[in-house]
Amino acid sequence: MPERTWELRLLILLGLALGSQEALPPPCESQIYCYGPLLHQVQMAKLYKDDKEFVDMPLSSAPDQVLKRFDQLANTYNHSIPRQQLQVFLRDHFQVVGQELQPWIPGDWKDSPQFLQKISDSKLRVWAKQLHQLWKELGKKVKPEVLQHPERFSLIYSRHPFIVPGGRFREFYYWDSYWVVEGLLLSEMPETVKGMLQNFLDLVKTYGHIPNGARVYYLQRSQPPLLTLMMDRYVAYTSDTAFLRDNIGTLALELDFWTENRNVSVSLGGKSYVLNRYYVPFGGPRPESYSKDAELAGTVPPGDREALWAELKAGAESGWDFSSRWVFGAPNPHSLSGIRTSKLVPVDLNAFLCQAEELMSNFYTSLGNDTEATKYRNLRDQRLAAMKALLWDEKKGAWFDYDLENQKKNQEFYPSNLAPLWAGCFSDPGVVDKALKYLEDSQILTYQHGIPTSLRKTGQQWDFPNAWAPLQDLVIRGLAKSPSPRTQEVAFQLAQNWIQTNFDVYSQKSAMFEKYDISNGGQPGGGGEYEVQKGFGWTNGVVLMLLDRYGDRLSSGAQTAFLQPHCLIAALLLSLLPQ
Secondary structure (H helix, E strand, C coil): CCCCHHHHHHHHHHHHHCCCCCCCCCCCCCCCCCCCHHHHHHHHCCCCCCCHHHHCCCECCCHHHHHHHHHHHHHHCCCCCCHHHHHHHHHHHECCCCCCEEECCCCCCCCCCHHHHHCCCHHHHHHHHHHHHHHHHHEEEECHHHHHCHHHCCECCCCCCEECCECCECCCEHHHHHHHHHHHHHCCCHHHHHHHHHHHHHHHHHHCCCCCECEHHHCCCCCCCCHHHHHHHHHHHHCCHHHHHHHHHHHHHHHHHHHHHCEEEEEECCEEEEEECCCCCCCCCCHHHHHHHHHHHCCCCHHHHHHHHHHHHHHHHCCCCCCHHHHCCCCCCCCHHHCCHHHEECHHHHHHHHHHHHHHHHHHHHCCCHHHHHHHHHHHHHHHHHHHHHCEECCCCEECCEECCCCEECCCCCHHHHHHHHHCCCCCCCHHHHHHHHHHHCCHHHCCCCCCCCCCCCCCCCCCCEEEHHHHHHHHHHHHCCCCHHHHHHHHHHHHHHHHHHHHHHHHHCCCECEEECCCCCEECCCCCCCCCECCHHHHHHHHHHHHHHCCCCCCCCCCCCCCHHHHHHHHHHHHCCC
């Protein structure tokens, strides 16, 4: 039994004090990468600009030996080790980050996938080919020593190679991978996609859920649940129903994690509805952002610190780490000290689950299992009714996060307010056109370089002025579902704006970025806990998707102002005239 079992038990008790649903121990028991004095002293010494640097460093010897040497060092200096001695200790007992991974060129990569031929603009076609080349740079494979000595690494071993986001994100991430998968399939790389799916399925079999990313310090939380959708895209591309049949039970298990561990019951109008939320019932600072979480906790009373850390982890689970979304209802909307992620029922999470339930019903129907198909169809119907009752606002024409404590909607603008359109989780076709009016009323169509993540400028990366690729996709493909030519034209104009911003920045920087600042002509984004990162997996995927969808119309020309709604019909008529 580990010497610091008492620390683990303390964390469990703290989780219970937060009102956790189950007395589950934290999945990560590493006294180096997840909790404990060594992690605390190193991260609080701020030896690295980014806290993630330390928890990504492999060990040079067994953890017990490293911990024993650290205890000796700590005792020598009365548990306050000088910075210089800590640096020497790390040099002696840890390796440089990235040692556990090796570059990997996908075996199914080919020079000229077919979708390139659909792009009329020659400059955009050359750019698309350069983005297609990036899959080779973002390909990684785990070295065998991670399997042989897993205790020496924070990286979770994966049997199959994968595509990473890029920059500080050296491992694969859950929801990022969906847009990467879409891009890979356009690049005609289904074997790479299958390997990535197998890695995710292995994680579900091992841990009962998919962690935020492939590191042990991410095991306490997940990320937006898009595995079922990834499987759907792969099967639609390959018709590999045997793979689906072999793994349908694992897909069901992953959805069970959400419906059993992240559910919440809400009473409204004499009825009770069950929806889902982001919720991580464990305290302690996030290891990869340890010093920031510890310092933030210093601004609240000691009795509130564990709850604060749990809410920060829930915010990270949402993928929106961090945003004014999660401080809605707090006294100071500009400070994360009031974060209350688990007190909100998010539109996008429930849209993703609604979509997954429909896909599971379709999967089971195709496999001849009518009982399970009916079960998931009923679950989707129940969720649809709950979303309509709690999240939908008929007057505004959008869905809004629901505040559980204050029993009201958060009516601020976020692109996630239209996630049900993208997910196909609505019953009235007219809601798509109502959503267009919502965008007009919110003045979103006046932004020329992309759809902002919010209209609040808080300094957080999931707020104004940043724009993110997946959120553009949520709105653009959501609007494109409308039978209305006018609404479809808005979808195209939004796609043109985003392509132009990405193309212009790439032309200047020779790089793709995880996010963009749309306030001043379109630049790499900023804010949040770390510097903007290059790469970039999901940004590449979304651009390739838009080039595939609108390649015959998109232009690399100078940025033009977004057409105002009253001009759209005229523009549409012009587009229909013979060229």
